[in-house]
Each structure stands twice: as C-alpha cells, then as structure tokens.
Amino acid sequence: MNIMLACAAGMSTSLVVSKMRQAAESQGKDYKIWAVDQGQVASEIGNFDVLLLGPQIRHMERKLVQTVNGAAPVAVINPMAYGRCDGAAVLKQAEELVANK
Amino acid sequence: MLDKFTDLMERILTPVADFMNGNKYVVAIQKAFSTYTPIVITGSFAFMLNLMLCSTKSGLAQFAGFEWLANYANIFSTVNYACISCMALWIAFLVAYSIGEQDGQKPLICGLISSVSFITVLDPENIAGSLDASALFLAFFVGIISMAIFNGLMRFERIKIKLPDSVPEMIANSFNALIPAFITIMVFGIFAGVLYATTGTFINSIIYTVIQIPFNQAIGTQIGVSIITVLSQLLWWMGIHGHMAMNAVAKPVRTAALAANIAAVASGALPPEFYTLAFVHLFMNLGGSGIVISLALSILAFSKRADYREVTKLSFVPLIFGISEPMVFGLPIMLNPTFFFPFVIAPLVTCNIGYYAITSGFLTSAYVESIAGAPMFLQQFLAFSGQWQALLMVVVVIAVAFAIYTPFVLVSNKQYEREQAEAAQLEA
Numbered sequence: 001m002n003i004m005l006a007c008a009a010g011m012s013t014s015l016v017v018s019k020m021r022q023a024a025e026s027q028g029k030d031y032k033i034w035a036v037d038q039g040q041v042a043s044e045i046g047n048f049d050v051l052l053l054g055p056q057i058r059h060m061e062r063k064l065v066q067t068v069n070g071a072a073p074v075a076v077i078n079p080m081a082y083g084r085c086d087g088a089a090v091l092k093q094a095e096e097l098v099a100n101k
Numbered sequence: 102m103l104d105k106f107t108d109l110m111e112r113i114l115t116p117v118a119d120f121m122n123g124n125k126y127v128v129a130i131q132k133a134f135s136t137y138t139p140i141v142i143t144g145s146f147a148f149m150l151n152l153m154l155c156s157t158k159s160g161l162a163q164f165a166g167f168e169w170l171a172n173y174a175n176i177f178s179t180v181n182y183a184c185i186s187c188m189a190l191w192i193a194f195l196v197a198y199s200i201g202e203q204d205g206q207k208p209l210i211c212g213l214i215s216s217v218s219f220i221t222v223l224d225p226e227n228i229a230g231s232l233d234a235s236a237l238f239l240a241f242f243v244g245i246i247s248m249a250i251f252n253g254l255m256r257f258e259r260i261k262i263k264l265p266d267s268v269p270e271m272i273a274n275s276f277n278a279l280i281p282a283f284i285t286i287m288v289f290g291i292f293a294g295v296l297y298a299t300t301g302t303f304i305n306s307i308i309y310t311v312i313q314i315p316f317n318q319a320i321g322t323q324i325g326v327s328i329i330t331v332l333s334q335l336l337w338w339m340g341i342h343g344h345m346a347m348n349a350v351a352k353p354v355r356t357a358a359l360a361a362n363i364a365a366v367a368s369g370a371l372p373p374e375f376y377t378l379a380f381v382h383l384f385m386n387l388g389g390s391g392i393v394i395s396l397a398l399s400i401l402a403f404s405k406r407a408d409y410r411e412v413t414k415l416s417f418v419p420l421i422f423g424i425s426e427p428m429v430f431g432l433p434i435m436l437n438p439t440f441f442f443p444f445v446i447a448p449l450v451t452c453n454i455g456y457y458a459i460t461s462g463f464l465t466s467a468y469v470e471s472i473a474g475a476p477m478f479l480q481q482f483l484a485f486s487g488q489w490q491a492l493l494m495v496v497v498v499i500a501v502a503f504a505i506y507t508p509f510v511l512v513s514n515k516q517y518e519r520e521q522a523e524a525a526q527l528e529a
Contacts, residue, residue, distance in 0.1 A: 008345040011474060012426035015419060039132055042202070055430055056342035059118045079340055083431025084412060 003094045004044060005035040005077070006064070007054030016054075016077070019087030020094075031091075038064065045071050050097045052090065055079040073097040107339070107436055114336055118346040125203050126245050127349045133195035133244075134352045138470075140191065141356065144184025145470040148363050149486055151177035158369070185360050189236035193219035196244030204252050210278050214251055218289040219243045224303045231305055234360035237353055238313040239305045247285050254281035313357070320354040321376040323456045330385055330452050334445040337390050337425075340435040344381075344390055355381070362468040372466040375459040379467030379484035382423065383491060384448075384455030387498050388477060389425025391444045392451055395502035397428065399510045406517050421476050439516065443509045447502040454501065455494070464490040 003020070007013040013035035024031045036044060038057055041064055051074045053061060058076040065074050075097055081089035121127055154160050155174035162170040194212040201211025219240060223231040254260060255278070262276045296304060319325055329351055333343030355377050362372030388394025397420055400406075400413045409432060416427035434440045458464045464485065471484035478495055485491035 007426075008342045009473070011422075012419070012424045015424070015427065037135075039135070054342075054426065055340050055435075056337075056426060057345070059115055059341055059346075060123070063123050079430040079433065079435060083427050083429060083433055083435075085415065085427060085431070 001029075001050070001095070001098060002032045002048045003034075003050050003052065003091075004041075004048035005033070005052045005054065006038045006041055007035065007057055009037055012056075013054050016082060016085055016087065016090055019085045020091050021087070023087035023091045027088075027091075042067050045069075048072055050094050051075075052077050052094060052097075055082050073101050110335060110339055114332075114339060114341070117332070118336055118341050118343075121346045121349045125200060126241075129196045129199035129203065129244065130241055131349050131352065132199040133192050134348070134356060136195050137188065137191060138473075140184045141188070141359065142470045142472060144181045144188075145359065145363060145468065147177040147180035147184065148367070149469050151181065152366070152486075181363070185233070185363055187232040188234055188356070188360065189240040190216055190219060190232045192237060193240035193244050196241060197248050200244065200248040201252075204248070206252060206255065207274060207278070210275070210282065211248060211251065214282050214285055215244045215247045218247045218286050221286060221289045222293040222304050224305070231303075233364075234357040235309050235313065236305050237357055238316070239308045241353075242308065243289070247289070250285045250288055251278075251281050254284055317354050317357055320350060321358055321374060323453065326376050326380075326452055326456070327449060330448050331445060333385075334391055334448060337429060338435065338441055338444055340430065340433075344386060359468065359470060362466055366468045372468050375456060375466050377467045377471070377484075378473075379469065379471040379481070380452075380455055380459070382471045382473070382484060383481050383494055384452045384498060386423055386448075387451070387481075387495065388420045389423055389428065390448070391425065391434075392447050392498060392502035393425040393428050393434070393444075394420040394477075395447065395499050396434075396440065396443070396506040396510070398499070399503055399506045403507060403510050403514070405514045409513070422474055423477070423480075424474075439509055439513050440506075443502075443506045447505040450505065451498045451501055454497065458490070458494055464488060464494060 005013040005017055017033050017035045020033050021031075024033065038053075038060060041051065045068060050072050051064070051068060053064065053074065053076045055076055055078075061074065061076055068074050075093065077090055078093060080086075081093070121131075151174055152159050155162050155170050155177065157163050157168075157171050160170065161167045194216040197215030198208045198212035201208040219236075220228060222239070222243065223236075260280045262279055264273045264276055293304065296302065320329070329347050333347045336343030336346050358374035359377050361374050362377065365372050386392075388397075394417075397413045397417055400409050404410055404413075412428065412431045416425075416431060419425075419427055429435050432440075434444055455464075459466050465488060467484050467486070469484050469486055471480060475483070478492060481491040481495050
C-alpha cells in the first residue's frame with residue numbers, strides 16, 4: 001500500500017511519517033509512506049492509494065479532494081494522533097480508508 | 102460559551118484561510134514565491150559574501166594584502182543582480198506557470214508568454230533597471246491577465262492551428278498555441294504603446310506608486326504586522342496553518358522589503374524595512390508560531406500534568422527547528438481555552454519588541470533571507486549577518502514569552518487538580 005501525507009511544507013508530516021514507518025515495520029507490513037508539500041499533490045496522483053492531510057491544512061481538504069478527483073481516498077489526520085506522532089493510529093486510519101473505499 | 106466562541110471564529114476565519122489557500126490567483130502567487138525561495142536565499146547570501154570579502158569598507162578587501170579581492174566583486178554582484186534585481190521577471194514566469202498548471206494548460210508556454218508580456222510593457226530604454234522587486238505587483242498583474250486572455254483564447258478550437266496527425270505532438274502543440282500567444286502578447290504591446298503615446302509613461306511606474314507602495318506601507322508597518330500576527334495565531338489556535346494562510350499577503354511585502362534592504366546596504370545606507378522573513382523567524386515564529394518553545398520550557402519547569410510533560414518532551418526537538426505542530430495538536434493548544442490568550446498575545450508582544458529593537462537602531466534589520474527550518478540561534482545568526490544583538494534578542498523573546506505563558510501553565514495545574522479531585526469524588 002502507498003500512503004502519502006501532505007502538509008504546508010512537508011516538514012511536520014515527515015515526523016509522523018517516520019513513526020508510521022516504524023509502526024508498519026513492527027507489524028511486518030511492507031508499505032511505502034512519504035510526505036510532500038500540499039502543492040505537489042497533483043503531480044503525485046497515481047502514486048498513492050490514500051492521501052492523508054495534516055490537520056493544519058484541513059481547510060484545503062475540499063480543494064485537494066477536487067484535485068485528486070476520486071483517484072484515491074482523502075482524509076484529514078486525527079489532530080491528536082498527529083500531534084502526538086502516534087504512528088500506529090495514523091497507519092490504522094490509512095488502512096481503514098483504503099479498506100472502505 | 103466556549104463552543105459558541107469557537108463556532109464564531111470558525112465562521113469568520115475559515116473563509117479567510119479558504120480564500121488565501123483556495124483562490125487560483127492567490128495560490129499561484131504563493132506558489133511562485135515558495136518556488137523562488139532558493140533563488141532569494143542564493144542572491145542574498147551572494148550579497149553578504151560580497152560585503153564580507155570584496156567590500157573595501159566592510160570586507161576582507163579593506164586589509165593590506167587582500168585589496169585584490171575588490172576586483173572580484175563581480176562574482177557576487179552579478180549573482181545578486183540575477184537573483185534579486187531581476188526577481189519580478191522570474192515571478193511573472195512562475196505565477197503564470199502555476200495558473201496554467203491549475204487551468205490544465207501546458208504550463209511552460211504559459212510562463213513564457215507571461216515573461217514575454219512582462220518585458221513588453223516595460224520602458225525599453227531601461228529594461229535592466231525595471232525587473233526588480235518594485236515591479237512585483239506588475240508581475241502579478243501581467244501573469245494573471247495574460248493567462249486570462251490566453252486561456253480564454255485557447256477555448257476557441259477554431260483559432261488553433263491544426264496540423265495533420267503525422268506531425269509530432271510536440272510541434273503540433275506549439276502551433277496550437279501560436280495564435281492565442283500572438284494575440285495575448287500583442288494586447289500587452291498595444292496597451293504599452295498606446296499608454297506611452299498618450300501619457301509618456303510606462304505601466305510599471307504607475308502600478309508601483311498607485312498600488313504597490315500603498316499596499317507595502319499598509320502591511321509593513323507596526324500595526325499591519327501586529328494584525329498579521331494576531332490573525333495568524335487565531336488561525337493556528339483553530340488548528341489551521343496561520344503563517345501559510347497569511348503568506349499570500351505577507352510574502353510579497355517581505356520579499357520587496359528584503360530587496361529594498363539589500364539595495365540600501367549596497368549604497369552604504371542602513372536597511373530601511375523591518376518586516377523581513379528574518380524578523381518573522383526571530384520575533385513571531387521563534388521556536389514555532391506563537392513562540393511555543395517558551396510554553397514548552399514553562400511546562401517543563403512548572404507543569405504538574407504528566408501528559409503535558411510527556412508531549413512537551415517529544416515535541417521539544419522539532420520546536421528548535423521552528424516546528425510547532427506536535428505541540429499545537431498534541432498538547433493540544435488547538436481549541437484549548439487555557440492557552441488561547443498567551444498563544445495570541447506572546448507573539449504580539451514579541452513582534453512589537455522586535456519593531457522597537459530595529460527602529461531604535463539596536464538591531465540592524467536583515468538583508469539576508471532567513472532559512473526556514475534552520476535551528477534557532479544559527480538561523481538568526483545567519484539571517485542577521487552575525488549580529489550579536491540578534492542572538493541576544495532570541496534570549497529576550499524566549500524569556501518574555503516564557504513570562505507570558507507561565508501564569509497559564511499554573512492555571513492549568515489548578516484546573517488539573519480540580520478535575521482530579523472531582524474524579525476522585527465521583528469514584529468515592
């Protein structure tokens with residue numbers, strides 16, 4: 001599964017990404033997880049199975065849903081899980097989004 | 102009561118953030134500047150190196166044995182010219198590139214048409230002197246208007262030149278755009294030519310005096326910067342990236358200010374503008390938007406809440422690099438009434454301290470672009486060209502914000518004790 005995260009500059013989401021990778025590894029899952037700047041979402045379409053947004057850009061959700069245009073599910077990361085860098089929780093959120101697609 | 106307040110803020114502020122980050126043209130201007138950031142940093146560092154090495158007044162070249170360095174000043178001044186004194190040309194390209202991308206056009210031809218149109222409206226006798234930050238607003242307008250014309254024309258299938266299918270797609274595409282490109286550029290040529298013939302002036306000087314100067318003067322003032330700080334913090338308190346949302350308005354102003362400061366220092370004067378990115382990184386976003394590092398220090402010193410201490414420890418290293426999201430969402434500060442007041446007031450106070458530190462002459466304003474994501478102290482040391490005053494101000498800002506946050510950390514202790522007591526009573 002390919003999980004992409006997006007935030008304002010890709011800096012704070014990359015903290016969450018490293019925790020998610022650790023969580024995926026400890027669960028024995030071979031996922032590709034990475035973070036980009038929100039402006040790069042359009043050029044990444046097709047590369048990700050699910051797009052998660054940092055809560056600080058949640059006001060952009062509508063626009064990014066338009067951009068992705070059904071190619072993958074899009075959701076805002078639970079703020080508390082995001083802030084506390086709870087990799088396992090965010091990973092679970094991503095898996096559920098893909099499963100319920 | 103709190104719900105109502107939050108609701109009200111959401112209703113007022115979310116549309117602001119929505120507009121700033123959702124409007125096609127605002128997004129294009131923002132993207133143009135963020136793409137251009139490495140070039141601004143390159144140009145301003147080249148300028149600083151010139152001062153340090155080749156200047157006979159302040160650089161190594163003033164000392165015996167190093168005079169020859171002065172002959173090589175061109176190494177840096179040409180880089181600075183291409184990066185800083187030509188920035189409006191590149192911004193005109195980038196704005197149209199981004200609009201074209203959003204409109205589903207071929208972005209390269211869009212950027213190209215806009216840059217060509219931009220040169221078209223300038224004074225042909227003084228092109229080299231018309232590409233600097235004073236033409237930034239002109240660059241926005243040319244980018245937006247040229248794309249409005251070009252995109253409009255591209256909708257008419259009849260004016261696209263069709264080539265047989267055997268012609269390679271690359272060539273066919275450039276022929277497709279030929280007539281729309283021709284008309285778009287001619288519109289600017291006619292506009293500039295008629296304006297000159299009837300008034301004897303060029304549009305860049307008109308836009309500069311009528312729009313750009315008033316706009317910069319409204320934003321780049323003590324009041325303007327204070328308002329931006331408050332709005333940015335209110336958005337952050339709701340969990341929205343306030344700095345990013347405000348950038349659409351603030352970034353052109355800061356970039357023009359940096360260019361003005363460079364020009365002033367180059368001519369031997371003091372940098373006149375205080376509101377640069379270096380100012381933001383020292384007085385508004387030091388250790389995370391809202392000087393959150395001071396809240397973190399206060400929690401580590403005084404908080405009795407184990408969960409606060411835990412989150413703060415995890416968030417501390419990112420804060421040194423100016424990343425406050427773990428604290429904002431993890432503590433959380435977001436929608437937390439206890440920290441609403443200091444979160445808004447602390448940076449408001451420190452940005453005003455910064456204003457007085459610079460206008461009083463204690464700290465010389467920056468003429469080097471600050472690097473986002475660099476660790477504190479080093480960030481300020483570089484951006485303020487090694488002034489010790491900047492390092493002292495880092496300490497002052499942290500201390501002042503610490504004093505503002507601490508009473509609220511103590512309040513959160515009291516609240517916590519009360520909650521614990523109530524929970525114990527319920528159990529009993």
